[in-house]
Amino acid sequence: MGNLKILFWGALFLLMLPLGCAGTNLQFDGDQSQIKVKAGEEFTISLKANPTTGYGWQLVSPLDPNLLKLMGSRFERKPSQQKLMGAGGHTVWTFKALGPGKADLLFHYQRPWEKDQEPARRKSFTVVID
Numbered sequence: 739m740g741n742l743k744i745l746f747w748g749a750l751f752l753l754m755l756p757l758g759c760a761g762t763n764l765q766f767d768g769d770q771s772q773i774k775v776k777a778g779e780e781f782t783i784s785l786k787a788n789p790t791t792g793y794g795w796q797l798v799s800p801l802d803p804n805l806l807k808l809m810g811s812r813f814e815r816k817p818s819q820q821k822l823m824g825a826g827g828h829t830v831w832t833f834k835a836l837g838p839g840k841a842d843l844l845f846h847y848q849r850p851w852e853k854d855q856e857p858a859r860r861k862s863f864t865v866v867i868d
Contacts (some may be wrong), residue, residue, distance in 0.1 A: 788826035799844040
């Protein structure tokens with residue numbers, strides 16, 4: 739009977755584990771300008787991109803180390819376009835909210851070697867952390 743109890747509670751724990759993680763990775767896209775998160779939460783910002791053109795998104799605003807931490811960035815294509823040369827996708831930026839406050843994020847879509855040129859696109863977000 740004791741082993742059956744342990745097995746039951748273990749299985750219940752494993753089934754409930756994904757529910758405890760829900761909401762800890764919030765996703766936002768380029769259509770939003772204000773992002774609301776809680777301290778301790780991770781969130782992603784997804785911006786349309788096509789690095790085969792030489793353009794890429796650059797985070798140009800400095801991060802306040804008390805408010806936000808950049809966890810990383812990556813380029814993603816839709817699974818149906820993985821093998822298509824020159825296909826676009828999204829650059830996904832992952833951040834972690836560290837403490838309460840408000841931070842502005844500014845991204846430029848530009849070619850890194852064209853420093854004196856205006857960016858092809860700009861995107862800004864205001865992150866409000868509770």
